Amino acid sequence: MNISQVSDKTGLPPKTIRYYEEIGLVTPERGANGYRVFEDTHLHKLAFLGRARTLGFSIEDCRTLLALYEDDTRASADVKAIAREHLARINDKIAQLQSMADTLGHLVACCAGDTRPDCPILNDLARH
Template sequence: MNIGEASRASGVSEKMIRHYESIGLLHPARRANGYRAYAEPDIAVLRFIRHARDLAFPLEDVRRLLALWRDRGRTSAEVRSLALRHVAALEEKARALQAMANSLKHLAAHCHGDARPDCPILDQIAEGVGGTAVDGPQA
C-alpha cells in the first residue's frame, strides 16, 4: 500500500510517517520506482508508535519499546522499568503543571478584572519566571 493508505490504516499522518522513517523507526520497502510500499507489519509498527505516542512516550523511549516489542527474548522487567520511569516523568510534569495552574489562579484572584489598566497577571509575566526582569515591550 502507498503512504496515503498506510496513513488511513494506521491513524498516523503522512508527514509523521515520513518523519518516523527519516529517524529510523520505520523501514518500508521501496518499489522499483522508488515509492514506499507499506505492508501489514509496517502498519502494525505505525499503530504501535501511535499508541506509544498517545501515552506521551518520548521518541527515544518509543525506539526502545519497539526494540523490546520485536525482541521475543526480552524480559518484561525491562518493559516495566521503562514504563515506570515514564510514569515518574509524567507525574513530575503533572506536578509542575499544577504549580503553574495554582500560580495563575492566585494571580487571577488578585486581578480586579475591571476597566482599570493595572493588572498583576501582566506584571508578573513581565517580571518573568523566577523574578527575571524584562526590559519592557519588545518590538
C-alpha cells in the first residue's frame, strides 16, 4: 500500500503518517523507487495511533501504549495506569474550563451591553 491508500483507510492525513514515521512510531519499508511500502501491520498501528490521539493521548503515551499493545507479556495494570493518568488530566482540564465558563458567564451577565462605556468584562480583565 502507498501512503495515499493508507491515508484513505485510516483517515489520517499523509503529513501525520510521515510524522509518525519520522518519530519512529511506524517504520514502513522503502521500495526500489524510494516510496514507502505499507503493510497491514502498519495500517493497524496507524489506526491504533489515530484512535489514541482522538482520545487525547500524547505522542509519548501513544508510544508507550503501542509498545504495550505489541508486548504479549504486558500487564493490563500498566495500560490502566496510563489511561487513569490521562483521564485525571482530562478531568482537571474540564474543571478548569468549567471555572472559566462560570467566570465568563458571570461577567457577561453583569455587563449591561448598552451604549455606556462602563464594562465589567473589561474591568475584570484589567485588574491585577
